[in-house]
Amino acid sequence: IIVFVVVVGHRWTRQVESMAYFPSNAVILGEAIASEEKDMVLPSHDFSGQALIPSQHKYLEMYRRSIEDPAGFWSDIALSELYWKKKWGDEVYSENLHVNQGNIKIQWFKGGITNMCYNCLDRNIHAGLGNKIALYWESNEPGFDSHLTYSHLLHRVCQLANYLKSIGVRKGDAVVVYLPMLLELPISMLACARIGVLHSVVFAGFSSDSLAQRIVDCKPKVVITCNVVKRGPKTIHLKDIVDAALIESAKDGVSIDVCLTYDNQSTLKRESTKWQEGRDIWWQDVVPTYPTTCEVEWVDAEDPLFLLYTSGSTGRPKGVVHTTGGYMVYTATTFKYGFDYKESDVYWYWCTADCGWITGHSYVTYGPMLNGATVVVYEGAPNYPDSGRCWDIVDKYKVTIFYTAPTLYVTSYSRKSLRVLGSAGEPINPSAWRCPISDTWWQTETGGIMITPLPGAWPQKPGSATFPFFGVQPVIVDENGNEIDGECSGYLCVKGSWPGAFRTLYGDHERYETTYFRPFPGYYFTGDGCSRDKDGYYWLTGRVDDVINVSGHRIGTAEVESALVSHPQCAEAAVVGVEHEVKGQGIYAFVTIVEGVSYSEQLRKSLVLAVRNQIGAFAAPDKIHWAPALPKTRSGKIMRRILRKIAARQFDELGDTSTLAESGVVDQLIALAGS
Ligand code: WT7
DSSP states (O other): OOOEEEEESSOOOGGGGGGGGOOTTSOOSSOOEEOSSTTOEEOOHHHHHHOSSOSHHHHHHHHHHHHHOHHHHHHHHHHHHSOOSBOOOSOSEEEEOOGGGSSOEEEESTTOEEOHHHHHTHHHIIIIITTSEEEEEEOSSTTOEEEEEHHHHHHHHHHHHHHHHHTTOOTTOEEEEOOOSSTHHHHHHHHHHHTTOEEEEOOTTBOHHHHHHHHHHHOOSEEEEESOEEETTEEEOHHHHHHHHHHHHHHTTOOOSEEEEEOOOTTSOGGGSOOOTTTEEEHHHHGGGSOSOOOOOOEETTSEEEEEEEOOSSSSOEEEEEEHHHHHHHHHHHHHHHTTOOSSTTOEEEEOOOTTSHHHIIIIIIHHHHTTOEEEEEOSOTTSSSTTHHHHHHHHTTOSEEEEOTHHHHHHHHHHHHHHHHHHSSOOOGGGSSTTEEEEBOOGGGOSOOBOOOTTTSOBOTTOOBSBOTTOEEEEEOTTOOEEOSSEEEEEEEESOOTTOOOEETTOHHHHIIIIISSSTTEEEEEEEEEEOTTOOEEEEEESSSEEEETTEEEEHHHHHHHHHTSTTEEEEEEEEEEETTTEEEEEEEEEEOTTOOOOHHHHHHHHHHHHHHTBGGGOOSEEEEOSSOOBBTTOOBOHHHHHHHHTTOGGGOOOOTTBSOTHHHHHHHHHTTO
């Protein structure tokens, strides 16, 4: 078995070293060969020998072609690996990435007619994979599981697609899916894709306010949810959250005809779920009564496949729109090469991401299904009932490719290290940990992996995402937008387009242009800082805007601030990210309270609660720092640079404070830092 671990979401840090204690029965093929160069890890011969891209030479050859001849490179893949009802027109792609030259426009395979669901299911079944397991589902409670073969999955998808059609959902409509990691989540995505309907999956950890906001923005015909879900020891009544959201969205003039509710717990009496007759329908009462075959809605490659909201540095969340053809080709290809996936039963794959985020879209549902892979879907929390759960799942399903956020290792560390000690007598040589770990950099907007060490091809440097994927041209620019060569650091941009690029923000093409293409004309701006070393390796250094990344969940500081100031006793708030041992980044809030109110633990709790209610528990601040006042410039702009230093306790590195309107503010904040 080749265990291959891929890291997503944030930088590979020293924490990942705990991977040294990989469970003993998951044999890591090929130990890292210590290189002469410090911190450089060569791929093992065993791994490289069997890898799709076995050498730097092969990578460079393919990469060069993908840049010199993108049309040829991508159309060869699109035609040989995927089904097209009709081939695209003369142009494989067209792009305008210059704001000064009219609207930003990216198109791939325009005129090509295809269908994502057909390519994920029917095509694989026709190729003989009908009886192969497509999805394994592992419940929150150990011991409960189920699975679906590719054929069974297609049946389920068709039944739901038929039901949606029967209630009048048509091509181009939107459906909001607010579900935990049940099989019904990928089923819902694929059913929408089958009939040309856009899905908008909302992570089930979002609060009713956030859900309402997204419903108002995309005006879905239907909301799909479930009554309850268990996450760890907690039972969450999802339907109640949806009810509250639907009351909110109705106030903004958006009402929903149907709320399709999956009955997720047989022990819970249906009567105990609040019900609005006429609007609310139990999934189990209707969906299974529909036929298990459903005609495919053939769509243009540039027809939208889904929208997914993500946080920006300002304002409302942005509805990132991905279209069908390019996204399909890109996720299929990045999954195949990025994970070194070969069609064979020994590759069982688990991605711990939730389908509520882009990682779940591209690497739980679409990428793996397009490759005919067997995927594990896990409902619950990684540390339930104890910190060994993840490795138990890896053992149980004989997972060979494991894609996860680096944060997970820490929680699963202690118990498993003991187990390995117990069974093998000693921990695996620490030099073994690095070899099969791959660090992937990408974003909701990019659709798929952009910078990653192709396993087997490159010597790795822990902490570096290494080199660009095929077709991707990262560039580093200075603050004037000039491209800088060689060893340097600056702002990470991308030159040219790639098939998986997002095409617009839902209903707001102008914001798409100003956010991503205006800062550095001619390039897509990622929002990340980056450096490149003398060997050409890329090192991501974090967001340069006011976006923070908590355990792989992207959160805009502006959203947290607006939740805080909605609290009647909060006068002003400024939120920054701080380094966090487990989560990558933590949320650190400076709060000024209204006059006459005194600070208390109770007030702190109710401020945190305001954020939980308005965004979701995952966005709750880790720290509230009472601030008699915030450091501002004379023009009233909050100096976040200083706040970040105070949050990081780097009091000696505050830099130039001469532009502060009131110089005493900083000292006050430092004095209160301990409390
Ligand atoms: C932001 C995108 C990874 C896709 C899922 C999250 C940060 C992502 C890395 C990495 C350092 C990373 C960036 C990026 N990020 N991967 N390997 N090393 N930082 O997608 O929610 O859109 O977040 O995550 O800051 O901009 P997302």
